[in-house]
Amino acid sequence: MDKDSLARLDAVVRGASKDLFGAYGVVLEDVIDERDLQDTIFVATIGYTHARLHGALIIALDPALARASLPSQIAAGEPSVERLADWSGELANQLLGRIKKKLAGSGLDINLGTPVVLEGKKMHYFPQHPKLARRMGFASASGRLDVEFQGEYEGFLELSEPSGAADAALDEGEVSLF
Secondary structure, eight states: OOHHHHHHHHHHHHHHHHHHHHHTTOOOEEEOSOOOTTSOEEEEEEEEEOSSEEEEEEEEEOHHHHHHHSOGGGOOSSOOHHHHHHHHHHHHHHHHHHHHHHHHTTTOOOEEOOOEEEEESSOOOOOOOOSEEEEEEEEETTEEEEEEEEEEESSOOOOOOOOTHHHHSOOTTOOOOO
């Protein structure tokens, strides 16, 4: 990918992350430092495919951030670890859905898999060194979020300037029956 395509991808992932959490009342600010994974965190990953690109989105978030973003309709009382883990997977799903919608406007229509969630302490990150790996961190009053968009592709892959095609895509949560 050329530097313009990487910049477009970074803007898509960063914007989708901030928009998603903003929709749940959580303001995210960019951070540059590496996360200390000594604390308990949730890690959610969801794969995607395309004819020329496949990979995964990985998010790591503090339980307090998952709790702060939990919609009031499902946050009855103190949410269980299982509910927060499930919600973390849903956040990964919604985030990749937002990324998918924005990438469609640049000519890349990806298909989403099913999220998997882990909870742990002292987790270690072992990068796989994919051809495409874009990592970014965010901080909020409720905790930290780290996002990585990974991918493998053959040859040259370019993201074109966004067009209006993204507006035609369904919003996350919408269903199309035909």
